[in-house]
Amino acid sequence: MTTETSAARRTKNQVAVPVVLDYLLSHLGFYCLLPVLPVLLGRMHQGVGPLLIGTSLFTFTFTYKGASLFCAGLLQRLPIRLAIPGGLTLAGLGFALLPLSPHPLVTLLFLVVAGVGISVNGITARMYVAMALESAGERNSVFAGIQVAINVSAAVGPIVANFLVDGPHEKRLLLLVAAIYWVSAAVMSLCVPSGLRPGDGDARKPLRLGLIKAMVTDRRVRTVSLVTLAGSFLYGQFFSAFAIHVTHIADSATARASFFTLNAVLIVVLQMAVSAFTNRGLERGASPMRFLVLGIAVFAAAFVPLGASTTALTTAYLAVVLFSVAEMLFTPMVSTAFAEFGSERPMVEVFNFRQVASTAGESLGGFAGGALFTYAAQHGAGGAYWWGVAAVGTVVPVAALARARRRAEPAGAGAGEQRPEAVLDGAS
Numbered sequence: 038m039t040t041e042t043s044a045a046r047r048t049k050n051q052v053a054v055p056v057v058l059d060y061l062l063s064h065l066g067f068y069c070l071l072p073v074l075p076v077l078l079g080r081m082h083q084g085v086g087p088l089l090i091g092t093s094l095f096t097f098t099f100t101y102k103g104a105s106l107f108c109a110g111l112l113q114r115l116p117i118r119l120a121i122p123g124g125l126t127l128a129g130l131g132f133a134l135l136p137l138s139p140h141p142l143v144t145l146l147f148l149v150v151a152g153v154g155i156s157v158n159g160i161t162a163r164m165y166v167a168m169a170l171e172s173a174g175e176r177n178s179v180f181a182g183i184q185v186a187i188n189v190s191a192a193v194g195p196i197v198a199n200f201l202v203d204g205p206h207e208k209r210l211l212l213l214v215a216a217i218y219w220v221s222a223a224v225m226s227l228c229v230p231s232g233l234r235p236g237d238g239d240a241r242k243p244l245r246l247g248l249i250k251a252m253v254t255d256r257r258v259r260t261v262s263l264v265t266l267a268g269s270f271l272y273g274q275f276f277s278a279f280a281i282h283v284t285h286i287a288d289s290a291t292a293r294a295s296f297f298t299l300n301a302v303l304i305v306v307l308q309m310a311v312s313a314f315t316n317r318g319l320e321r322g323a324s325p326m327r328f329l330v331l332g333i334a335v336f337a338a339a340f341v342p343l344g345a346s347t348t349a350l351t352t353a354y355l356a357v358v359l360f361s362v363a364e365m366l367f368t369p370m371v372s373t374a375f376a377e378f379g380s381e382r383p384m385v386e387v388f389n390f391r392q393v394a395s396t397a398g399e400s401l402g403g404f405a406g407g408a409l410f411t412y413a414a415q416h417g418a419g420g421a422y423w424w425g426v427a428a429v430g431t432v433v434p435v436a437a438l439a440r441a442r443r444r445a446e447p448a449g450a451g452a453g454e455q456r457p458e459a460v461l462d463g464a465s
Contacts, residue, residue, distance in 0.1 A: 066217030068194025091408025100152025103396030127154030129218030181312035192301035273402020325374035332367025337430025344423035
């Protein structure tokens with residue numbers, strides 16, 4: 038570790054407070070829009086079909102998750118104190134321009150502008166956590182704190198979104214979202230420490246075009262990336278297919294908002310307890326991979342009630358409960374798993390691996406939820422869609438356990454025998 042990097046080390050609270058505040062404020066704006074974005078896109082330009090809605094969701098998701106991939110060199114040199122407020126300011130600009138859009142293609146452009154700002158802010162804040170804290174447990178605790186902050190915002194945002202989108206206030210909703218991002222930028226410019234750059238202590242520049250090759254050829258990175266992609270695809274259903282689903286089964290804004298608020302409240306109340314459980318596993322030597330696979334299994338289970346009944350409110354609420362448990366297991370652990378590679382690779386590169394995997398998964402999930410689910414629902418096959426998504430989510434846990442058993446078999450019986458779950462712990 039270089040002197041510069043050592044000097045950057047801070048206590049967990051010194052890191053957690055500004056980063057959690059960043060996510061609390063920025064995601065208040067994000068969740069004031071995201072739950073109603075599929076509906077809003079359809080209203081902004083009359084006559085648009087499922088394909089355009091799906092494409093818009095794919096574009097926005099791809100950008101806010103993955104735009105940082107295209108400016109890795111700049112992010113490595115840019116001070117964190119400048120990158121975080123700059124990203125928040127750009128996001129606010131994109132949302133402020135949306136009400137002025139005269140054409141669907143212009144709407145896509147404004148969504149890209151907003152997504153770039155969100156991406157820059159998000160990856161920079163997570164890199165700061167990974168650079169400033171050494172242990173996996175401390176990092177996971179802060180990432181769990183981020184998850185709580187996001188869901189405090191997610192408890193409030195959908196209520197605002199659903200009430201404003203039902204009235205003559207759609208433009209006010211977008212301007213409110215922009216204002217929240219700009220306030221966040223002003224606050225973070227005061228809270229983030231100066232002088233720290235993601236490239237401090239790196240022996241080389243992060244990979245650019247070679248990033249994908251490294252993800253394919255490095256077995257450990259490949260394994261974590263594939264599991265992250267699969268889980269992100271399932272996660273992407275919540276604000277695409279599920280957001281559309283609840284508009285079909287719930288007439289009132291309060292009922293529609295309640296699904297997203299329940300998800301947020303459960304995570305706020307239970308996330309730290311779940312993180313304590315996962316941290317105990319990490320301290321005993323378990324790999325983050327074990328918890329990633331467990332999270333995917335619960336994601337798959339969450340879609341089963343929706344397949345069993347496409348109209349009942351009770352099954353939709355059950356799906357939200359299971360989805361929330363999966364999210365608490367999976368989402369913080371993704372960042373923890375990728376941060377493990379920071380000792381051997383530039384930090385921008387490490388979190389760009391994360392961004393590639395989660396961007397691919399959530400973008401495909403958003404497209405499938407926006408386009409395929411809409412098409413399926415229009416033809417009375419919404420239940421079949423949910424069964425299909427559940428089947429996709431079942432593949433990863435089954436494949437992971439089968440792979441672990443194959444790797445454990447050569448050890449034979451007796452003292453040298455390995456449990457499959459022990460082999461799985463070493464997979465990442």
